[in-house]
Amino acid sequence: MDCTDFTSWLENRDTHDCSEADRALKHAAHCATCKDILQKDEELDLFIAKMFRYQKFDERMYSQVDRTLESSPGKRGIKGGIAAAFAVMAAVAIFFVITPTPGSFSSLSELGQYVALDHKDHGRTLPLYEKIQNIEKWSQDNLNYSFQVNGLPAENMKMVGGRICNIRNCNFAHLLYEDSKDLYSLFVVTKDEIGFSMEPGRIYALTVDGVELRIWQRQEMVYALTG
């Protein structure tokens, strides 16, 4: 190693390995100039390290930080956390309110609109309807649950047939009845598919797009009758 290599090593000691340090120190041992530079550099290094030493720390910092903590995050953090949790819950609630769950209806009028539309579209297309001998068996076979229509609709009506219709991802039994004057649709669905509550036993009457509807709940089922 010559003097140039030595000064290069000295300036870049941190990036060189130990073997080079040995060679550099050997060189310095025999070169007065490099030895002198090495000594000065080490002196400077020690001086810098001394200046970097810890300086007196004001013990009042502890109380200052104490005050900072008192006035801030702990309580705010918890309140903030609770507020954030409520915000999340509210967002979830809003999400469920504004985002229709498959097969659910948010209100009586919404249910009415859908069944009235389906009645208009399919209520007179007789080939769609299959003959039904036993309504309980038919519903069990097609819907995996059974329901009864005893006394529904009026006794003077005759059942034309039934079909399964899907409204908003919800399977309804769509039964078609007729009397001497007209055709009537009866939609039947489980109350679990309805996203609003109805007073049991009460018959709700509404007219949607010229279609008169009667909607009621009996036991586990909800019924909607046109006409």
Add this chain to the structure above:
Amino acid sequence: MVVLRRIDKKRFKELTYPHLEFLFNVALKYSGAKYDAEDLVQETMYSAYTKFTQLRDENSCRAWLFTILRNHFLKEKKQLLRRPYLDDGTSYLDYMKDEQSSGFVDRLIEKDANKKLHRVLASLPEKFQSPLILYYMEEMTYQEISEYIDVPIGTVMSRLARGKRYLKKGLLQKSAGRKIKGNIIQILGLKI
């Protein structure tokens, strides 16, 4: 639920207060002024408290606090005018050549050494400042510095080498500049 996890103030103090002196001294090296350092520590502790639930390993609390302080410092520094570090390419060893060996640092730098150090340190980019502070003040190894500032060990080594060069040169330059007013030939240690 994470957001509802109560911050244990007592535990926070137990873990962080032993490092306050360290934080203050790092802040002091960064800022160069006592009051700025105290502000930086306050901000750091405030942030640390609000983020306390994010501290996964209590054994790395010191490094975690350092990172928060460093981020605060960098954020403040970004708000200042960015000035590139200019190096004239000379070696700091040139400043030593004509000095007598024994006690040359005391003669050259003399008083106000801390002010000089702060001025020189403040003129360096942060990528050199942090390794230098951890190396000289905390006597950390390359590996430890690498873990603290989250850069590869080779990068730490090269940054330290460059940082030391800039620091030494800056110190000597400032001292020589004061001692030998304006004579660039003498400052560079060249003989005419």
